[in-house]
Amino acid sequence: MHQILTAVFEPGFFxxxxxxVAVTIGGxxxxxxxxxxxxxxxxxxxxxxHSLGDVSAAGGSGALLIGLSPVAxxxxxxxxGAAVMDLIGVQRLxxxxxxxxxxxxxxxxxxxxxxxxxxxxxxxxxxxxQVLFGSIFTTSSGxxxxxxxxxxxxxxxxxxxYRPLLLSTVSPDIAAARGVPVRLVGVAYMLALAVSVGLxxxxxxxxxxxxxxxxxxxxALRLTRRMAAALGVACLIGVLATWLGVLLSYDSxxxxxxxxxxxxxxxxxxxxxxxxxxxxxxxxRAARAATRHRASITPAAQHEDIAA
Amino acid sequence: xxxxxxxxVTPEILRVDQVSVTLAGRQILDEVSFSIQPGExxxxxxxxxxxxxxxxRVILGLQRPNAGLVTVLGQPRSPRSQPIGYxxxxxxxxxxxxxxxxxxxxxGLDGNKYGMRLRSGTRGxxxxxxxxxxxxxxxxDARVGTLSGGEQQRxxxxxxxxxxxxxxxxxxxxxxxxxRSGQEIISLLARIAREQQIAVLLSAHExxxxxxxxxxxVYVAGGRAASGPADEIVTGEVLSRLYGHRVDVLHVHGRVxxxxxxxxxxxASVPLPTGEAG
Amino acid sequence: xxxGFMMNAWTTATIVAVVAGVVGYFVVLRGSAFPAHAIPKxxxxxAAAASLLGISTLIGLAxxxxxxxxxxxxxxxxxxxxxxxxxxLVMMLALGAAFLSRTTEYEPEIYSLLFGxxxxxxxxxxxxxxxxxxxxxxxxxxxYRPLMLSSVVPEVAEARGIRSxxxxxxxxxxxxxxxxxxxxVVGALxxxxxxxxxxxxxxxxxxxxxxxxxxxxxxxxxxxxxxxALSYQYNWPVGFFVGMLGALSYxxxxxxxxWRRTRSAITPGPVVQQH
Numbered sequence: 126m127h128q129i130l131t132a133v134f135e136p137g138f139f140x141x142x143x144x145x146v147a148v149t150i151g152g153x154x155x156x157x158x159x160x161x162x163x164x165x166x167x168x169x170x171x172x173x174x175h176s177l178g179d180v181s182a183a184g185g186s187g188a189l190l191i192g193l194s195p196v197a198x199x200x201x202x203x204x205x206g207a208a209v210m211d212l213i214g215v216q217r218l219x220x221x222x223x224x225x226x227x228x229x230x231x232x233x234x235x236x237x238x239x240x241x242x243x244x245x246x247x248x249x250x251x252x253x254x255q256v257l258f259g260s261i262f263t264t265s266s267g268x269x270x271x272x273x274x275x276x277x278x279x280x281x282x283x284x285x286x287y288r289p290l291l292l293s294t295v296s297p298d299i300a301a302a303r304g305v306p307v308r309l310v311g312v313a314y315m316l317a318l319a320v321s322v323g324l325x326x327x328x329x330x331x332x333x334x335x336x337x338x339x340x341x342x343x344x345a346l347r348l349t350r351r352m353a354a355a356l357g358v359a360c361l362i363g364v365l366a367t368w369l370g371v372l373l374s375y376d377s378x379x380x381x382x383x384x385x386x387x388x389x390x391x392x393x394x395x396x397x398x399x400x401x402x403x404x405x406x407x408x409x410r411a412a413r414a415a416t417r418h419r420a421s422i423t424p425a426a427q428h429e430d431i432a433a
Numbered sequence: 434x435x436x437x438x439x440x441x442v443t444p445e446i447l448r449v450d451q452v453s454v455t456l457a458g459r460q461i462l463d464e465v466s467f468s469i470q471p472g473e474x475x476x477x478x479x480x481x482x483x484x485x486x487x488x489x490r491v492i493l494g495l496q497r498p499n500a501g502l503v504t505v506l507g508q509p510r511s512p513r514s515q516p517i518g519y520x521x522x523x524x525x526x527x528x529x530x531x532x533x534x535x536x537x538x539x540x541g542l543d544g545n546k547y548g549m550r551l552r553s554g555t556r557g558x559x560x561x562x563x564x565x566x567x568x569x570x571x572x573x574d575a576r577v578g579t580l581s582g583g584e585q586q587r588x589x590x591x592x593x594x595x596x597x598x599x600x601x602x603x604x605x606x607x608x609x610x611x612x613r614s615g616q617e618i619i620s621l622l623a624r625i626a627r628e629q630q631i632a633v634l635l636s637a638h639e640x641x642x643x644x645x646x647x648x649x650x651v652y653v654a655g656g657r658a659a660s661g662p663a664d665e666i667v668t669g670e671v672l673s674r675l676y677g678h679r680v681d682v683l684h685v686h687g688r689v690x691x692x693x694x695x696x697x698x699x700x701a702s703v704p705l706p707t708g709e710a711g
Numbered sequence: 712x713x714x715g716f717m718m719n720a721w722t723t724a725t726i727v728a729v730v731a732g733v734v735g736y737f738v739v740l741r742g743s744a745f746p747a748h749a750i751p752k753x754x755x756x757x758a759a760a761a762s763l764l765g766i767s768t769l770i771g772l773a774x775x776x777x778x779x780x781x782x783x784x785x786x787x788x789x790x791x792x793x794x795x796x797x798x799x800l801v802m803m804l805a806l807g808a809a810f811l812s813r814t815t816e817y818e819p820e821i822y823s824l825l826f827g828x829x830x831x832x833x834x835x836x837x838x839x840x841x842x843x844x845x846x847x848x849x850x851x852x853x854x855y856r857p858l859m860l861s862s863v864v865p866e867v868a869e870a871r872g873i874r875s876x877x878x879x880x881x882x883x884x885x886x887x888x889x890x891x892x893x894x895x896v897v898g899a900l901x902x903x904x905x906x907x908x909x910x911x912x913x914x915x916x917x918x919x920x921x922x923x924x925x926x927x928x929x930x931x932x933x934x935x936x937x938x939x940a941l942s943y944q945y946n947w948p949v950g951f952f953v954g955m956l957g958a959l960s961y962x963x964x965x966x967x968x969x970w971r972r973t974r975s976a977i978t979p980g981p982v983v984q985q986h
Binding site: 166167284285286287288289291295296298299300301302303345346347349351352354355 | 494514519520521524526527529530531532533536540543544545547548549574576589592596602
Binding site: 172174179213225226229237333335343387388391398401405 | 742798806825
């Protein structure tokens with residue numbers, strides 16, 4: 126028994142301070158991303174969610190350049206980017222993606238410039254990698270309070286606009302007819318998204334930011350029929366994938382003879398990806414069962430062609 | 434009738450007064466006027482592109498008219514006004530949407546309130562009653578995105594009605610339904626309207642399914658509208674004036690057919706009936 | 712600026728602009744901005760892996776961009792399209808991160824793969840790049856009509872036997888080829904900017920397809936040439952200028968379209984509608 130435990134949890138796992146930080150930050154970010162992510166997938170705004178990661182990165186590299194706190198850069202520019210996306214975005218889906226893409230392009234262009242200037246002024250090395258890929262294991266414990274507060278802000282915003290957001294996601298027309306300020310609610314959501322993505326890009330890198338935002342939410346939406354269940358399942362998947370990824374990455378150091386040690390981001394994304402694929406298979410089986418069930422109890426709705 | 438100064442005996446539910454709308458350089462609506470009494474079932478009829486959706490949006494406060502005024506129960510539209518039930522034309526309910534029919538109806542009670550909702554027993558009761566009223570209990574627990582067109586229509590009607598509006602607007606509800614589902618929806622609407630004294634304004638480009646239940650027709654064509662009982666409005670004379678060219682109305686086996694003429698006889702614009710009978 | 716090794720740059724810039732302009736026209740038409748961003752980004756992971764293994768980065772780009780295209784196409788059949796794109800993208804990036812973790816020595820090369828490099832294509836590589844570009848344009852020419860039809864009126868196309876997911880897959884492969892050609896010069900992160908800014912501007916100026924494509928190539932040419940010249944002059948990265956100029960052309964296009972609309976609204980009376 127002891128041998129199995131040490132095989133799964135390599136020695137030092139529970140004692141490692143790095144692991145503690147990774148598990149804490151990862152857990153918080155996973156929960157916030159899952160909640161915001163459910164709405165993001167429902168609204169079909171995965172592109173915006175991903176793009177804000179890169180926009181935040183531009184803020185991060187800009188902050189590095191002028192010596193500002195990275196948090197301010199990540200979240201600040203992310204919020205500005207979200208506002209601009211909403212401002213120039215048209216209501217039509219294609220126009221909106223185009224606007225998102227343009228903002229993204231401009232932001233990455235800025236990133237390029239900031240990183241170049243950082244390198245030439247000799248500020249920090251490895252800046253590109255740090256900003257783009259981040260690392261949950263090298264994030265310091267000092268960021269835990271910031272991450273917690275920003276995460277709470279994002280969740281609070283979603284809680285406040287929960288029902289109008291849900292209604293305007295189902296149908297903007299119906300919501301507007303009920304007096305919901307659809308545009309404002311949309312902007313509020315985008316800002317919550319920007320804060321969530323900004324803090325997750327900072328803490329765990331741009332790759333994971335998108336993966337934790339979209340993956341667990343998309344999986345949960347395939348499996349559940351109610352909002353509460355979707356939110357719960359998304360959080361569960363996100364947190365479990367994160368913790369499992371941390372564990373596997375820690376363990377991988379001991380695999381093979383040459384310290385294989387693969388990055389956390391790889392494992393977490395892999396777990397999320399496989400879970401999504403699995404839910405596809407499970408979901409379609411459930412859907413087929415549900416259709417069979419309904420067909421057996423509802424009277425057949427025949428199309429009778431009666432000449433007018 | 435233009436700005437009339439007679440005193441209404443019963444308060445009108447809806448009054449549209451000289452509403453004009455111009456969009457992208459084109460005049461969609463030109464001094465449209467009519468009113469609806471409480472509990473009346475009104476068909477908003479007209480060819481595609483006539484401006485029916487625009488008119489509905491103006492009534493809801495979603496589109497500002499270039500001229501004219503809309504009042505509901507004597508008040509102009511504002512975010513704090515009485516709710517109007519609304520079933521839009523194309524509601525794309527995503528198959529992925531994590532909402533059962535029951536949940537969507539419940540959202541009709543408080544979808545515009547901020548903050549998180551506290552549990553309340555009366556909600557469940559109201560939702561159950563509404564689902565029963567629209568005969569949607571069979572599929573109350575199915576995902577809304579997996580329902581058929583007719584089933585979704587019922588759920589959306591329940592959603593619109595649960596907040597007890599005095600006026601219900603439906604934009605082309607029959608457009609994507611087969612004949613039988615359409616007839617079921619119409620009988621359902623007529624029954625609910627009668628039972629709960631709700632005024633219904635329903636737009637359609639084909640008026641025959643509505644003939645048995647309509648109290649009034651608002652016919653829109655050429656940017657103008659005529660309003661009144663169906664047998665007064667749906668006549669060659671009135672419709673020809675609306676369209677601006679010769680139109681004939683034929684009655685075949687209890688059905689009405691509107692037939693366009695050759696189009697080369699232009700008619701002068703004369704005042705159209707707005708059904709303002711006392 | 713126009714001698715010796717810079718001639719490489721101008722040649723490849725022209726090839727890049729033509730490919731980006733043509734493929735980009737369809738990217739904008741189909742609303743495929745996300746895949747156009749995701750495929751190059753995922754391809755970057757392959758390029759990094761290739762440089763690690765000592766293989767030509769072009770091969771790494773080509774393999775991973777095709778993988779990405781296939782991934783998006785396959786996942787997108789069963790699930791939401793934007794979710795499929797996001798997940799395929801992060802999976803490839805995660806693979807790339809796994810490769811990169813084996814080494815820390817490639818910072819400058821990573822940078823130029825991400826943000827572009829004037830001299831990104833060496834003389835020995837011009838021929839393969841040109842060949843890929845020709846293959847890419849040829850592919851577009853072959854599927855031109857089904858692609859146009861299914862992009863504009865998908866239901867009509869289905870009725871004609873053009874399966875939308877097959878066309879989508881073909882199109883994604885075309886984007887993958889375009890990626891392999893263009894990323895070394897413009898950078899993985901900004902090639903999509905070249906594929907959406909100029910075509911979006913072109914579409915604001917005209918609605919005729921072939922003219923729009925020509926304009927799209929033209930604006931892309933101006934963008935890339937300007938970016939290279941400015942980069943040469945100021946030593947700032949090519950990608951920065953591409954991103955900014957892409958946004959500029961989009962903005963100009965929208966401004967022009969808005970101005971045209973207000974002009975038409977001023978004229979009184981019934982206006983002939985083009986739709």
